[in-house]
Amino acid sequence: DIVMTQSPDSLAVSLGERATINCKSSQSVLYSSNNKNYLAWYQQKPGQPPKLLIYWASTRESGVPDRFSGSGSGTDFTLTISSLQAEDVAVYYCQQYYSTPAFGPGTKVDIK
Amino acid sequence: QVQLVQSGAEVKKPGSSVKVSCKASGGTFSSYTISWVRQAPGQGLEWMGRIIPILGIANYAQKFQGRVTITADKSTSTAYMELSSLRSEDTAVYYCALSSGPKWAWFDPWGQGTLVTVSS
Numbered sequence: 001d002i003v004m005t006q007s008p009d010s011l012a013v014s015l016g017e018r019a020t021i022n023c024k025s026s027q028s029v030l031y032s033s034n035n036k037n038y039l040a041w042y043q044q045k046p047g048q049p050p051k052l053l054i055y056w057a058s059t060r061e062s063g064v065p066d067r068f069s070g071s072g073s074g075t076d077f078t079l080t081i082s083s084l085q086a087e088d089v090a091v092y093y094c095q096q097y098y099s100t101p102a103f104g105p106g107t108k109v110d111i112k
Numbered sequence: 113q114v115q116l117v118q119s120g121a122e123v124k125k126p127g128s129s130v131k132v133s134c135k136a137s138g139g140t141f142s143s144y145t146i147s148w149v150r151q152a153p154g155q156g157l158e159w160m161g162r163i164i165p166i167l168g169i170a171n172y173a174q175k176f177q178g179r180v181t182i183t184a185d186k187s188t189s190t191a192y193m194e195l196s197s198l199r200s201e202d203t204a205v206y207y208c209a210l211s212s213g214p215k216w217a218w219f220d221p222w223g224q225g226t227l228v229t230v231s232s
Contacts, residue, residue, distance in 0.1 A: 101219075
């Protein structure tokens with residue numbers, strides 16, 4: 001099974017500043033036949049279900065603000081919030097769907 | 113736009129079973145895959161298994177094999193997750209979530225969640 005890790009566990013960023021979350025998979029989630037990375041990102045606020053932000057590692061879901069971006073390939077991925085807003089306070093999870101789905105442990109984002 | 117609505121909170125005794133439902137509306141149920149993901153208090157997300165209604169096939173995470181059964185009723189566009197031999201560690205919010213098609217994919221949308229509390 002593919003194991004997902006994330007770093008840091010938590011971070012505090014000033015409003016308007018950049019937040020960067022890293023995600024690593026124990027094996028590559030890049031499918032060579034279509035050159036796609038089978039990696040998604042979610043945002044979860046307290047008391048709510050997760051919300052899809054990004055799939056195929058870098059494709060933003062419809063309606064997601066463009067301050068959210070995903071990058072990376074193979075085993076190393078990054079979610080970037082370019083200018084943190086108060087409403088972005090949440091826990092962020094990565095998930096691979098290359099094989100049996102697995103989530104990272106989450107990264108909590110707060111305001112400094 | 114598909115929406116998933118789950119059944120209400122449950123309180124169960126250790127050793128018993130719980131069955132949670134997830135009703136889909138606004139789409140073609142059989143063309144989707146419904147997964148179940150749980151989240152223990154203050155913890156992360158854990159995939160439990162899925163069903164492909166059009167094929168009638170269910171897959172389970174190894175951790176839950178033999179203890180979880182996922183079914184679907186195409187006539188009512190409802191998926192079910194039954195977990196047996198409950199223990200305190202099964203206390204969690206259980207979510208259903210939708211993927212398009214039978215291949216592994218991302219989850220969107222999610223149900224609102226069902227809190228299952230296991231306590232004597």
